[in-house]
Amino acid sequence: MITVHLHTTLQRRTPEGIQRRLQVTLPAASCLADVLDRLAIPLDQESILLVINGRLAGPDQPLADGDEVHLIPALSGGAQS
Amino acid sequence: MDIWRVNLEKRLLTREPVPEAWSRLGGRGLSARILLDEVPPTCEPLGPRNKLVLTPGLLVGHMLTSCDRISFGAKSPMTRGIKEANAGGSTGLHMTNLGMKALIVEGQLPGGGPMRSAWSVLHLSLAGARFEPADDVTGLGVHEAAAQLLKRYGDKVAIALIGPGGERLLSAAGIQNLDKDRVPSRIAARGGLGAVMGSKGLKAIVFDDAGGKKPHLADPEAFKQVQKLFTKNTLDHPQTKTYQDYGTPAMVRTCNAFGGLPTRNFSSGQFEGAETISGEQMRELLLARGGESETTHACMAGCVIQCSNTYAGADGKAIVSPVEYETIGLLGSNLGIADLDVVARLNWEVSDLGLDTIDMGAALGVAAEAGLMKFGDGDRALELLREIRQGTPLGRILGHGAATAGRVLGVLRVPVVKGQAMSAYEPRAIKGTGTTYVTSPQGADHTAGNTIRAKVDHLDPKANIATSRGAQINAAGFDTLGACIFAGFGFMVAPEVIPQLLTARYGWRVGPDILQVLGKETIMLEREFNRRAGFTPVDDRIPEYMRTEPLPPHNSVFDASGEDLDGIFNW
Numbered sequence: 345m346i347t348v349h350l351h352t353t354l355q356r357r358t359p360e361g362i363q364r365r366l367q368v369t370l371p372a373a374s375c376l377a378d379v380l381d382r383l384a385i386p387l388d389q390e391s392i393l394l395v396i397n398g399r400l401a402g403p404d405q406p407l408a409d410g411d412e413v414h415l416i417p418a419l420s421g422g423a424q425s
Numbered sequence: 426m427d428i429w430r431v432n433l434e435k436r437l438l439t440r441e442p443v444p445e446a447w448s449r450l451g452g453r454g455l456s457a458r459i460l461l462d463e464v465p466p467t468c469e470p471l472g473p474r475n476k477l478v479l480t481p482g483l484l485v486g487h488m489l490t491s492c493d494r495i496s497f498g499a500k501s502p503m504t505r506g507i508k509e510a511n512a513g514g515s516t517g518l519h520m521t522n523l524g525m526k527a528l529i530v531e532g533q534l535p536g537g538g539p540m541r542s543a544w545s546v547l548h549l550s551l552a553g554a555r556f557e558p559a560d561d562v563t564g565l566g567v568h569e570a571a572a573q574l575l576k577r578y579g580d581k582v583a584i585a586l587i588g589p590g591g592e593r594l595l596s597a598a599g600i601q602n603l604d605k606d607r608v609p610s611r612i613a614a615r616g617g618l619g620a621v622m623g624s625k626g627l628k629a630i631v632f633d634d635a636g637g638k639k640p641h642l643a644d645p646e647a648f649k650q651v652q653k654l655f656t657k658n659t660l661d662h663p664q665t666k667t668y669q670d671y672g673t674p675a676m677v678r679t680c681n682a683f684g685g686l687p688t689r690n691f692s693s694g695q696f697e698g699a700e701t702i703s704g705e706q707m708r709e710l711l712l713a714r715g716g717e718s719e720t721t722h723a724c725m726a727g728c729v730i731q732c733s734n735t736y737a738g739a740d741g742k743a744i745v746s747p748v749e750y751e752t753i754g755l756l757g758s759n760l761g762i763a764d765l766d767v768v769a770r771l772n773w774e775v776s777d778l779g780l781d782t783i784d785m786g787a788a789l790g791v792a793a794e795a796g797l798m799k800f801g802d803g804d805r806a807l808e809l810l811r812e813i814r815q816g817t818p819l820g821r822i823l824g825h826g827a828a829t830a831g832r833v834l835g836v837l838r839v840p841v842v843k844g845q846a847m848s849a850y851e852p853r854a855i856k857g858t859g860t861t862y863v864t865s866p867q868g869a870d871h872t873a874g875n876t877i878r879a880k881v882d883h884l885d886p887k888a889n890i891a892t893s894r895g896a897q898i899n900a901a902g903f904d905t906l907g908a909c910i911f912a913g914f915g916f917m918v919a920p921e922v923i924p925q926l927l928t929a930r931y932g933w934r935v936g937p938d939i940l941q942v943l944g945k946e947t948i949m950l951e952r953e954f955n956r957r958a959g960f961t962p963v964d965d966r967i968p969e970y971m972r973t974e975p976l977p978p979h980n981s982v983f984d985a986s987g988e989d990l991d992g993i994f995n996w
Binding site: 349351352353355362364391393395398399400412414416417418419 | 666676678682854878882
């Protein structure tokens with residue numbers, strides 16, 4: 345089971361209210377891209393920061409049971425060169 | 426445009442042509458240049474030889490979205506080095522309408538010191554300078570003082586003013602400016618510039634731009650075209666919508682996700698109550714409460730990003746405007762407080778005193794570690810802030826910020842660099858921003874070069890040296906233009922907009938890297954001032970405990986090497 349935290353504009357409106365946190369169960373050897381696929385969120389690394397267990401990650405990074413994933417729409421300012 | 430110089434001893438205004446060496450700078454860069462040219466770097470910051478400098482950025486004056494910021498500069502009583510703090514609001518626009526390239530306030534009105542009895546308002550208009558008594562607003566918080574001054578001078582003026590904190594010469598005192606709704610919410614908060622203004626005997630500077638006009642444009646038609654493009658690029662950018670809806674508080678969950686949210690006096694990077702103080706929570710709460718709540722609010726006329734907010738309580742009445750991420754981090758999680766209503770009340774109190782919420786949150790965190798309050802006890806935090814208003818010895822200690830509080834209270838874990846408190850990014854988890862805290866001539870300050878949004882491993886000390894360098898150069902460049910850092914993504918859609926705007930306004934031929942050229946020049950000027958003030962590489966270091974005590978959840982320490990830190994500006 346993976347816990348997925350949805351930030352700002354990726355939160356979901358459901359009849360029960362706004363959902364910010366989801367539990368996702370995926371087959372073994374799944375990666376972050378599979379999570380996005382499952383949630384029907386387009387993989388656009390320009391506009392979404394992918395974070396696994398507090399570290400910036402790439403879409404191919406494999407996931408393990410109990411991982412905490414954060415999907416964060418990018419907010420820039422300051423760090424571009 | 427002229428340099429307006431007000432000599433307080435002679436009560437005299439002179440308008441001087443702009444020296445050649447100052448002409449191609451504005452904002453933070455011009456402030457640094459003026460301070461280096463005119464202020465002895467070893468002077469007493471609250472003495473008569475220090476000067477208070479107000480410099481609108483290079484692009485200020487034409488309501489270009491997010492580009493009308495005003496820089497305040499002086500030698501800092503907090504860092505004892507060079508200081509620039511900037512703010513939105515209407516002050517910059519009124520200054521340029523009056524034809525001011527810079528305002529230099531020098532000397533002091535008589536009767537100074539912590540027991541000063543007579544305060545003045547400096548009123549500036551095309552007719553010149555007037556000094557008027559400030560008896561009726563002395564001792565008042567900035568909200569009431571601003572309301573009284575607006576009654577006296579009419580609601581079309583711009584005002585820069587200090588609160589009781591600045592009157593008492595507290596090192597955490599800032600200078601507040603009116604937003605577009607005439608609320609004194611836009612504070613040049615950091616480094617004690619409010620105390621410098623207080624040392625001069627000025628409660629407020631009023632700018633009346635009646636009869637003034639917008640600054641000259643070298644090529645009005647070209648300016649209009651580029652302005653249109655820049656506005657469109659900013660407005661169409663998906664990030665504008667995110668800032669409008671969530672503002673800076675969107676950073677609470679982001680920073681918590683990276684393990685970098687300051688918690689209980691910087692002892693953890695994750696807070697169990699982060700969800701309830703998040704930007705997402707705040708938006709839902711304010712939308713449900715309605716009334717005077719605003720989830721989207723512009724601090725400057727003409728800004729299309731509008732990242733600010735007005736926070737209302739359960740009764741729909743405004744508590745404070747705005748509640749920003751840094752305030753939530755320092756007065757919320759850093760104090761173990763998980764209730765946004767409590768954060769908003771603390772925020773109002775600190776703002777009304779005219780103090781910096783970052784340094785006050787850090788000072789209260791230190792006070793909690795010293796046993797003066799329990800983490801999570803918002804009522805006690807408010808009591809401690811009221812001691813500042815009462816002027817008790819404890820209040821004065823806290824009002825000087827975290828560094829002074831730590832020394833007096835015997836606390837060794839004090840999150841400061843060069844005497845100035847860290848913002849709401851833990852340097853052991855967000856090492857790029859930590860590198861900025863350590864190496865910036867400004868002292869610990871995220872606005873000098875924040876890297877949380879960079880695509881970098883935030884725990885890698887080496888990689889973050891370059892990330893911080895780039896962020897610091899850009900931040901100093903934007904501060905010199907008078908551009909809000911959030912205008913950055915609008916500029917990045919078409920970076921050529923920056924040289925095009927400067928060419929259309931001034932007729933200058935500038936290269937495509939003008940942002941970085943301005944940023945580098947600014948940082949070099951500031952470092953030179955600090956060098957002459959006696960700063961050495963020893964001042965560019967993190968507090969010792971952050972090198973030795975691992976921070977949960979990553980159990981990381983700040984481990985950038987001294988060699989890397991000392992070489993960061995060798996470009």
